[in-house]
Amino acid sequence: MSLLLRRPPGREAYPGDVFYLHSRLLERAAKSSSQLGEGSMTALPIVETQSGDVSAYIPTNVISITDGQIFLSADLFNAGIRPAINVGISVSRVGSAAQIKAMKQVAGKLKLELAQFSELEAFAQFASDLDKATQNQLARGQRLRKLLKQSQSAPLTVEEQIITIYTGTNGYLDSLEIGQVRKFLVELRAYLKMNKPQFQEIINWNSS
Incomplete structure (x- = not known):
């Protein structure tokens, strides 16, 4: 690329001013x-990696x-996991400050269990x-992965997300077959809305 632009090559033959361009x-x-407060800055750059190498020059630069x-x-x-987010590499500097x-409590436990599951898998x-302990951990990880799958155009409230994650990380899905997980969660959320509508207020009150 540097030769085509007639510039001195930098790292990985890119021009030396790529960081400035970005x-x-x-x-x-x-x-x-x-x-x-003097404004804001919002951007969503999209970078395609080569063979999934996130340590290459352009990805690390961005x-x-x-x-x-x-x-x-x-x-x-x-493998049919969509959205296909790698939780081990994905990160936010804002993190739990926006939660x-x-x-914060349920998401921290979920991320830890998913990271351990990926290593064990x-x-x-x-x-x-x-x-037996390893088999149980693998089984729970598979159910947590299933738990995170979401139908198109079917958003959940924050309170519903918390209930869903709490159910998985505390072992309430362990006795279910993997194919029954999504149906169980849909019915659980419907039951809470119908019979325990105050659950959203309770979660918000405990979070204040």
Whole structure:
């Protein structure tokens, strides 16, 4: 690329001013407003990695500028997991600061269990004899992964998300077959709305 542009090559043969070009593009996302604390900056850059290599020059360059990233994995997509978000690599610098108290508690446990499940799943491919605890952890991870699948045009309130995640991370889905998980959760949310509508107020009150 540098040769075509007749510029001195930098890292991975890209021009040396690529970081400046990226930051200049980001500046175009700024909106100044003296009434709103001098404005804000909102941008959603999309980068295609080569063979899933997030450590290449362009991905790391963009990651260093932005406040976090969502990493979509082709392997997860091909396995039928959609949205195919790799929770191990995806990160937000805002993090739990944008979450209510109840969501912080359940989401932290969910992320830890999913990360452990991913490691065990890779290990289990090469292991022939797994102990009972490992089998149980793999089984729960599969149900948590199923729990996160969401139908198109079927949004959930924050309170419904909290109830759903809490149900999975506290073992209430462990006795169900994987194919029954989504049906159970749909019926659980419908039951709470019909018979315990105050659950949303309780969650919000405990989060204040």
